[in-house]
Amino acid sequence: MAWVLKRIGISLLLVWVVASIVFLAIHLVPGDPAELLLSQGGAAPDQAAVDQLREQLGLDRPLMAQYLRSLGEVVRGDLGESLQDGSSVTGEIVRRLPRTLELIAAAALLALITGLPLGMLAALRRGGIADRLLSIISAAGLALPVFVLGTLMVLLFAQTLHWVSAGGYVPLAQAPGKHFTLLAMPAAAIATGLFSAVFRITRASVLDVSWRDYVRTARAKGLSRHRILTRHILRNALMPVVTVVALHLGTLLGGTVLVEYVFNYPGLSGMLVDAVNARDYPEVQGVVLVISVLFVTLNLAVDLIYGALDPQVRNS
Amino acid sequence: MIGRVYRSWPFVALAIIAIAAFVTPLLPLSNPLSMDVAHRLARPSASHWLGQDEYGRDVLTRLLWGARVSLLVAATSTAAACILGTALGMIGGLLGPLAEFLAVRSMDIVLCFPPLLLALLVVTLLGPGASTLIPVLALVYLPGFARVAYAGVLAVRSQEYVEAMRVLGASSSRILLRTVLPNIGGPLLVQISLAASSAVVLESGLSFLGLGVVPPASSWGLMIAAARTTMAQAPWLLLWPCLALSVTILTLNAACDALRDANDPHRRLSGRRRLMDALAPGMLPHTGPVLEVQGLTVAIATPGGTIYPVREVSLRLRPGETLAIVGESGSGKSLLGLSIMGLLPLAARPISGAVWVNGNELLRAPESELQRLRGNRMAMVFQDPLSSLNPVHRVGDQIAEVLQAHKRLSNSAAKAKAIALLTRVGIPDPVRRARVFSFEMSGGMRQRAMIAMAVANSPSLLIADEPTTALDVTIQAQVLELMATLKRDGNMGMVFITHSLPVVAEIADTVAVMYAGEIVEHGDAIAVFANPLHPYTAALLRSAPSENGSLPACVPGIVPPINALPPGCIFAPRCDHRRPACEAARPPLVNATPGRMTRCVRWQELQACAPSIGAVA
Numbered sequence: 001m002a003w004v005l006k007r008i009g010i011s012l013l014l015v016w017v018v019a020s021i022v023f024l025a026i027h028l029v030p031g032d033p034a035e036l037l038l039s040q041g042g043a044a045p046d047q048a049a050v051d052q053l054r055e056q057l058g059l060d061r062p063l064m065a066q067y068l069r070s071l072g073e074v075v076r077g078d079l080g081e082s083l084q085d086g087s088s089v090t091g092e093i094v095r096r097l098p099r100t101l102e103l104i105a106a107a108a109l110l111a112l113i114t115g116l117p118l119g120m121l122a123a124l125r126r127g128g129i130a131d132r133l134l135s136i137i138s139a140a141g142l143a144l145p146v147f148v149l150g151t152l153m154v155l156l157f158a159q160t161l162h163w164v165s166a167g168g169y170v171p172l173a174q175a176p177g178k179h180f181t182l183l184a185m186p187a188a189a190i191a192t193g194l195f196s197a198v199f200r201i202t203r204a205s206v207l208d209v210s211w212r213d214y215v216r217t218a219r220a221k222g223l224s225r226h227r228i229l230t231r232h233i234l235r236n237a238l239m240p241v242v243t244v245v246a247l248h249l250g251t252l253l254g255g256t257v258l259v260e261y262v263f264n265y266p267g268l269s270g271m272l273v274d275a276v277n278a279r280d281y282p283e284v285q286g287v288v289l290v291i292s293v294l295f296v297t298l299n300l301a302v303d304l305i306y307g308a309l310d311p312q313v314r315n316s
Numbered sequence: 317m318i319g320r321v322y323r324s325w326p327f328v329a330l331a332i333i334a335i336a337a338f339v340t341p342l343l344p345l346s347n348p349l350s351m352d353v354a355h356r357l358a359r360p361s362a363s364h365w366l367g368q369d370e371y372g373r374d375v376l377t378r379l380l381w382g383a384r385v386s387l388l389v390a391a392t393s394t395a396a397a398c399i400l401g402t403a404l405g406m407i408g409g410l411l412g413p414l415a416e417f418l419a420v421r422s423m424d425i426v427l428c429f430p431p432l433l434l435a436l437l438v439v440t441l442l443g444p445g446a447s448t449l450i451p452v453l454a455l456v457y458l459p460g461f462a463r464v465a466y467a468g469v470l471a472v473r474s475q476e477y478v479e480a481m482r483v484l485g486a487s488s489s490r491i492l493l494r495t496v497l498p499n500i501g502g503p504l505l506v507q508i509s510l511a512a513s514s515a516v517v518l519e520s521g522l523s524f525l526g527l528g529v530v531p532p533a534s535s536w537g538l539m540i541a542a543a544r545t546t547m548a549q550a551p552w553l554l555l556w557p558c559l560a561l562s563v564t565i566l567t568l569n570a571a572c573d574a575l576r577d578a579n580d581p582h583r584r585l586s587g588r589r590r591l592m593d594a595l596a597p598g599m600l601p602h603t604g605p606v607l608e609v610q611g612l613t614v615a616i617a618t619p620g621g622t623i624y625p626v627r628e629v630s631l632r633l634r635p636g637e638t639l640a641i642v643g644e645s646g647s648g649k650s651l652l653g654l655s656i657m658g659l660l661p662l663a664a665r666p667i668s669g670a671v672w673v674n675g676n677e678l679l680r681a682p683e684s685e686l687q688r689l690r691g692n693r694m695a696m697v698f699q700d701p702l703s704s705l706n707p708v709h710r711v712g713d714q715i716a717e718v719l720q721a722h723k724r725l726s727n728s729a730a731k732a733k734a735i736a737l738l739t740r741v742g743i744p745d746p747v748r749r750a751r752v753f754s755f756e757m758s759g760g761m762r763q764r765a766m767i768a769m770a771v772a773n774s775p776s777l778l779i780a781d782e783p784t785t786a787l788d789v790t791i792q793a794q795v796l797e798l799m800a801t802l803k804r805d806g807n808m809g810m811v812f813i814t815h816s817l818p819v820v821a822e823i824a825d826t827v828a829v830m831y832a833g834e835i836v837e838h839g840d841a842i843a844v845f846a847n848p849l850h851p852y853t854a855a856l857l858r859s860a861p862s863e864n865g866s867l868p869a870c871v872p873g874i875v876p877p878i879n880a881l882p883p884g885c886i887f888a889p890r891c892d893h894r895r896p897a898c899e900a901a902r903p904p905l906v907n908a909t910p911g912r913m914t915r916c917v918r919w920q921e922l923q924a925c926a927p928s929i930g931a932v933a
Contacts, residue, residue, distance in 0.1 A: 217769075221691035
């Protein structure tokens with residue numbers, strides 16, 4: 001229990017550090033932030049506009065006061081207003097975040113239900129035809145960047161075969177069938193790379209654990225292959241898999257940017273790209289903060305899962 | 317040779333890509349920026365091999381210039397991250413806790429941001445372009461390098477030769493600089509290829525979004541983005557940059573895998589598990605002894621060729637008897653034990669001979685039969701009880717499991733029997749101890765639990781591989797006592813593998829002395845101790861601490877490596893009594909006196925002047 005509390009404490013500390021860095025990032029850049037955000041292609045911005053932005057962002061106040069105020073707002077869940085249309089950043093994030101999370105969850109599910117069993121199969125039949133074939137497939141999966149795969153998928157399935165439309169989004173309540181068809185392509189694009197990662201780590205981990213002393217003991221006890229695999233190998237082999245999947249999911253939280261862009265999917269990351277292009281700093285700050293907090297939370301979840309899998313972690 | 321070429325292809329391919337990118341400005345290509353709008357989206361032709369893009373620019377030229385940008389960004393950011401990260405990691409490892417926190421732990425903050433996100437945050441502030449990309453990517457990969465270097469310093473710092481150099485007065489930072497860098501070279505190379513591959517992906521992704529390399533400069537990401545808009549008219553334009561990018565990443569990944577494999581000490585080779593050939597004539601099943609081994613030879617395929625760490629070993633063990641197998645580390649005694657159980661590691665396999673347990677031949681038996689016998693009629697206790705017990709299951713469950721594997725037993729009955737077994741091996745408070753994990757027990761307790769597991773189904777053969785080596789001296793005696801009791805009560809035959817002669821004297825009825833994979837002497841334990849027939853046994857006895865307090869004498873020289881054995885007697889190079897005859901041919905194991913065997917050609921001469929061979933009378 002003390003261990004769980006300690007892990008949560010560390011995570012809260014990290015969230016605070018992340019929030020502070022996101023706040024300070026704009027001040028770390030040399031030059032006047034307001035001017036910087038407004039400058040386009042080297043042309044000097046209009047002084048009146050700079051002053052207005054400075055006031056809007058509260059940049060005219062002392063740094064410490066700005067920092068405390070922004071932390072206070074973050075704690076209350078207020079991430080400021082968009083520079084583009086003055087809408088609430090929090091509101092927009094709340095609207096878009098579930099879509100991105102759904103996309104990631106669908107991709108992770110696809111990758112896990114294929115990668116885990118195939119990784120085990122390849123490890124148990126190492127050197128066999130299935131192992132070699134799957135290793136080639138996973139190498140190809142890792143070599144295809146997600147936006148390349150996505151673009152090629154659009155070219156093949158939408159442009160050439162006309163099976164699906166090139167992208168977009170429909171709410172579940174409005175048209176469930178259409179919702180899942182539109183979700184399938186971006187999810188599959190993400191899942192391909194993730195599958196390769198899950199497959200490889202599962203294979204390597206099962207192989208590694210297979211030659212541990214305690215598995216030799218299990219064999220010396222005359223247990224069946226099935227029992228050795230399910231009881232003595234899998235649980236121990238799952239630990240590195242959990243880490244790798246979590247790391248990739250974390251990267252995906254920011255990495256769906258490319259997929260959402262390719263498939264015109266209105267998630268959180270798409271919002272981020274628009275915001276970066278428009279140099280809408282409050283919006284960028286808000287999205288980065290939310291994603292980083294999710295990232296830290298995910299790492300905490302991994303630690304807790306680790307504790308559940310490995311009694312040694314729990315007790316240390 | 318073919319294997320080597322096969323493994324080095326990523327590096328050759330990588331070199332070709334890098335050279336192509338490097339010499340691009342020197343090639344007779346058109347200007348990557350010169351437009352030809354009249355021929356926009358033109359198909360491949362003699363003058364434009366890969367076609368022309370949406371402004372009529374030559375695609376091949378753009379592709380090659382794009383490679384330059386991608387590789388330049390990847391190489392500079394990786395190099396910067398590598399140099400800075402390694403320096404930070406080493407500083408963290410060298411200068412104590414505060415430096416460690418500042419240089420290494422603080423890096424973890426970077427890891428709180430998904431890489432693409434961090435890049436986007438910085439691009440918002442600094443604007444897109446290669447000059448922004450390089451520092452961002454360098455920052456993203458910094459923690460990885462810092463960790464590798466830090467771990468390298470820690471590993472080297474604890475090594476004895478570094479301690480020794482420090483005692484000799486060398487400054488610690490100089491030692492570390494000279495020893496760490498060569499040691500972390502391998503992991504650093506892996507990290508470099510990892511970072512480079514990831515940098516190519518990130519750069520192209522950002523350029524694809526229009527937030528990386530800025531037009532009119534060429535980049536594969538930009539080309540894909542542009543081709544996407546003209547996908548309907550000219551789908552082939554999409555193909556070239558996608559192909560170039562994917563092949564480059566594939567090559568970098570393959571290089572990374574190859575480097576990782578080369579650095580992995582646990583590379584495993586597979587081999588046939590079971591002897592399929594017919595039994596040699598004369599090798600008929602025996603019914604009397606618990607264990608009979610005849611002419612067992614084990615081979616291990618190594619990258620340097622096949623070695624034979626166990627050669628022509630024959631043994632016999634009757635019920636209720638204890639046979640000790642004695643030898644230095646690397647003499648093949650553990651492999652011998654494992655091959656009896658059919659538990660050899662993948663690379664090792666028996667290539668000739670036969671093993672009978674209770675009359676069943678095992679080297680040719682199917683895995684299902686071995687599975688039925690293991691843990692049931694034959695059992696094994698391993699050297700290190702901590703690593704041999706599964707860390708995620710309770711000790712009681714691991715004992716109950718072996719019971720249920722061989723007998724129909726309800727969960728509660730198995731649990732009760734497990735507790736009874738724990739009591740029998742002398743573990744106090746067995747009900748509570750059945751519920752703990754192995755790491756919560758003391759070393760002696762763990763080994764007792766392992767023994768309980770081994771004797772659970774009352775086997776007729778128990779193989780104990782250095783069961784007391786990992787234990788305290790006081791605990792050793794108790795565990796030996798326990799094993800002797802269990803053996804007597806269960807009328808088991810026991811093979812006791814050890815390097816400790818006092819242990820042999822205490823527990824063994826017969827003893828087989830192994831040297832570099834061969835049995836050199838075999839016989840009744842008391843007789844062998846009183847009057848060794850092989851000079852190696854004599855030397856071993858002299859090297860053991862004696863009871864009268866005289867100093868032990870070490871055996872001069874070292875055990876020859878298994879892949880470079882001398883042609884004659886393998887002990888000859890270290891033997892005080894060698895003659896030219898010893899080095900001429902490999903001596904056979906001969907019957908000396910009834911029940912005694914030796915592999916020394918001069919045993920009779922040496923017996924005639926007994927004191928010179930040095931029996932410990």
